[in-house]
Amino acid sequence: MRAIVVRNFGATPELADVPVPETGAGMVRVQLEAAGVNPFDQRMATGFLDGKMPHDFPMILGVDGAGIVSAVGPGTSRFAVGDRVVGKFLTSPAGHGSFAEYAVLPETGALARIPDGVPTGAAAALPTAGVTAQDMVDATKIEPGQTVLVIGATGGVGSFLVQLANMAGAHVIATARGDAADQMTRLGAAETVDYTRGPVGAQVAAAHPDGVDVLFDVVSPPETLAELTGLVRDGGTVYSTIGAADEAALRVRGIKGGNIESSGGAPELSRLLRRVAEGDVVVPIAVTVPLAEAASVIGAAGARGKTVLAI
Structure with missing residues (x-):
């Protein structure tokens, strides 16, 4: 699958071919359609979590992502294949993020169903x-x-x-x-x-x-x-x-x-998604770019709203 990776801390993000992640027990694999870009992505690429969390290289960047559940592992009960979901794809070891065609999360992680009426791109811009x-x-x-x-x-x-x-x-x-x-x-x-x-x-x-x-x-x-x-x-x-x-x-x-560092998980994300679905909260998306152009927007300053990658 295609993914945006860094080969080591401080390296320039690049488009690479990496294996599709396996779906283990209690895990959910998502075929991602959109990913939200955050300042944290650049910090992660330069080693912010070094010493705080194990990492795998090449490190797939990205925390926020939304798409369709494509597979579930044994013992999974909260989600089913075909569900539209959005989540925070940051687990230990870091390096298996959302700037990719597929990513996996524990079903108990920060993963929530996307309500009807909320576009996938808007959902991807929400979690962080x-x-x-x-x-x-x-x-x-x-x-x-x-x-x-x-x-x-x-x-x-x-x-x-x-x-x-x-x-x-x-x-x-x-x-x-x-x-x-x-x-x-x-x-x-x-x-x-x-x-x-x-x-x-x-x-x-x-x-x-x-x-x-x-x-x-x-x-x-x-x-x-x-x-x-x-x-x-x-x-x-x-x-x-x-x-x-x-x-x-x-x-x-x-x-x-x-x-403050956000500790919000699936319940908080679901609550915010409901507010968006009800029209109380608007998701201001400034720009949407293809996954292949992610390097041009990671760490970029001055956006008025959210930057989203189309995968």
Whole structure:
């Protein structure tokens, strides 16, 4: 089968022929039709999980994927051949991911049926970014009327954060280029701060001198996040998805949150899929490219929404 692999950490991703994975006991094999691209894919290719999880090489990249169940192993009961499914294809040993024509997962893993009416490409864009955003909003326990600032609102996680925070009743401030303001409004932002027109902190402080209740930041390095945290009222909440939060400094001010990694599995993914099926959450897909062109989009910056591979 065709797959996007790296031969070693730091190597350039390439299209390769690799064996179709076997379907062992309790396993589900999926014939993938689409895969979602995330910043994590580039981090994985450069060795982020080295020392944290065993790896197999050539390492097939990709975490998010959706398609049709093509085979099930002995003892499998939750899924059947022909089911439309979506999941997170990251298990130990790493290197058997979703940027391939076939991938396998334990039936007990982060795998869920795709509801009728949800396109396969949209489903493939959900698992990492969508569930991360949902986890953040759930952990924050947003109350109606609170002010939520989303830094990096046009990316995958950010675009879901805007929607989910708005659904929770928050007044959402999104950061984006000025020409993306209409998109942010459609997703549920009450305000858009154009980060090209001056420091975000100064712009937000001028408009909200009493501060904000929640800061979700998916892009800022530690020193920038520390400055932006000054916008948050004492007792508020700050979350970083890239490990940039100084949690001890947050606690000094009674600020909740910190660094977050999504732990959501099949139940959380199913819940988010239902929201998409019901029309409450939109999956903003910025671009769809063929599997063979994956190397051109892995690690690319600046996407407004999700990038999906057509397999």
